[in-house]
Amino acid sequence: MRVWLRLPGAGLRIIISVLLIVIFLMPFYWMILTAFKTLGEVLRMPPKFWVDSLQWQNFRDAFTRINFLHYTRNSLIITLGTMIGQLVVVVPAAYAFARYQFKGKNALFGIVLATMMIPGQLIFLPIFVMFAKSGLLNTYVSLIVPFIASGTAIFMLRQTFMQVPDSQLEAARLDNASEFRIIYTIMMPAAVPTLSTLALLTFIGTWNSYFFPLVWTTTDAVRTLPLGIQKLQDVEGLSPQIVMAGNMMLIVPILLVFLIARKQIIKAFTYMGVK
Numbered sequence: 001m002r003v004w005l006r007l008p009g010a011g012l013r014i015i016i017s018v019l020l021i022v023i024f025l026m027p028f029y030w031m032i033l034t035a036f037k038t039l040g041e042v043l044r045m046p047p048k049f050w051v052d053s054l055q056w057q058n059f060r061d062a063f064t065r066i067n068f069l070h071y072t073r074n075s076l077i078i079t080l081g082t083m084i085g086q087l088v089v090v091v092p093a094a095y096a097f098a099r100y101q102f103k104g105k106n107a108l109f110g111i112v113l114a115t116m117m118i119p120g121q122l123i124f125l126p127i128f129v130m131f132a133k134s135g136l137l138n139t140y141v142s143l144i145v146p147f148i149a150s151g152t153a154i155f156m157l158r159q160t161f162m163q164v165p166d167s168q169l170e171a172a173r174l175d176n177a178s179e180f181r182i183i184y185t186i187m188m189p190a191a192v193p194t195l196s197t198l199a200l201l202t203f204i205g206t207w208n209s210y211f212f213p214l215v216w217t218t219t220d221a222v223r224t225l226p227l228g229i230q231k232l233q234d235v236e237g238l239s240p241q242i243v244m245a246g247n248m249m250l251i252v253p254i255l256l257v258f259l260i261a262r263k264q265i266i267k268a269f270t271y272m273g274v275k
Contacts, residue, residue: 031244031247031248032244032248033049033050033051034240034241034244035058035059035241035244035245035247035248036051036054036055036056036058036241037051037055037058037241038055038241039239039241042240042241055241058241058242058244058245059245059248059249061239061242061245062232062242062243062245062246062249063249065232065242066228066231066232066246067220067228068225068228068246068249070220070228071220071223071224071225071227071228072225072228074140074222074223074224074225075206075207075224075225075226077140078140078143078144078206078213078222078224079202079203079206079207081140081144082144082147082148082202082206083199083202083203083206085144085145085147085148086147086148086149086150086153086198086202087195088148089148089149090148090149090150090153090154090157090198091157091183091187091188092183093112093149093154094153094154094155094156094157094158094160094161095157095161095179095183095187097109097112097154097158098157098158098159098161098162099161099162099169109158112151112154112155113151113155114151115151116151116152116155120211120212121211124211124212124215124216127146127216128215128216131216137216137217137218138217138218138219138221138222139222140222142216142217142222143209143212143213143216143217143222143224146212147202147205147206150198150202152198152201153198153202156194156197156198157191157194157195157198160190160191160194161187161190161191163190164186164187164190168186169182169186172185172186192264193264193265196261196264196265197261197264197265199261200257200258200261200265203254203257204254204257207224207225207250207253207254208226208250208254209224209226210226210227210230213226213227214227225250226250228246229243229246229247229250232246
């Protein structure tokens with residue numbers, strides 16, 4: 001009897017969940033569908049929710065009509081440079097906040113947290129002027145250095161480092177281990193799920209970044225793939241199927257990175273949830 005009474009509520013939740021999934025996935029489905037259509041099928045009214053034959057030529061056109069490899073190389077350099085830079089800067093900072101006591105620590109950590117509330121669009125102009133005066137515009141440095149320090153990454157790593165038992169650190173120090181060795185052999189292995197999550201978030205944010213490469217560069221020398229896709233739209237005009245094919249090639253690396261790191265990400269959020 002109780003099961004029967006719960007069925008309407010359970011059924012409603014399932015229906016709402018399915019509707020939300022459909023609403024969430026529809027833009028992705030429409031992008032994939034458009035990428036495989038002909039121009040005639042794209043412009044057809046009413047629209048078709050399937051394709052008669054897959055148009056692989058759209059991907060070839062998207063790849064050849066702009067300098068796709070050049071933009072992809074720039075995106076890879078800037079994304080990997082930002083990820084490595086964050087690793088070098090954020091890990092020691094989080095370790096210091098988690099394991100050291102020093103004057104002004106709480107105030108300094110409060111400032112770090114406050115940076116999480118500041119939209120990047122508010123600070124792009126002062127940084128633009130600084131780079132212009134120092135001659136760093138249109139360089140990889142201008143697209144990497146401002147994003148190396150991350151308040152979110154410091155906060156998440158600090159919380160993870162605080163979970164490491166004091167006994168492990170004391171044993172390592174009695175063994176004359178340096179701070180670098182403690183970080184490398186104790187802290188970082190314990191924080192692999194969190195580091196994987198941060199790496200994925202940084203990869204997605206940097207790989208998809210459009211605003212800052214647009215306003216901090218004036219030539220194609222260091223511009224990234226999202227700007228290349230925008231240029232593809234300018235070149236192709238009314239060819240949305242080719243633009244969508246370019247967008248699909250833009251998100252493929254993100255999907256691959258997610259599939260590789262998904263277990264660590266789930267473990268990180270489960271670990272933080274349990275704590």
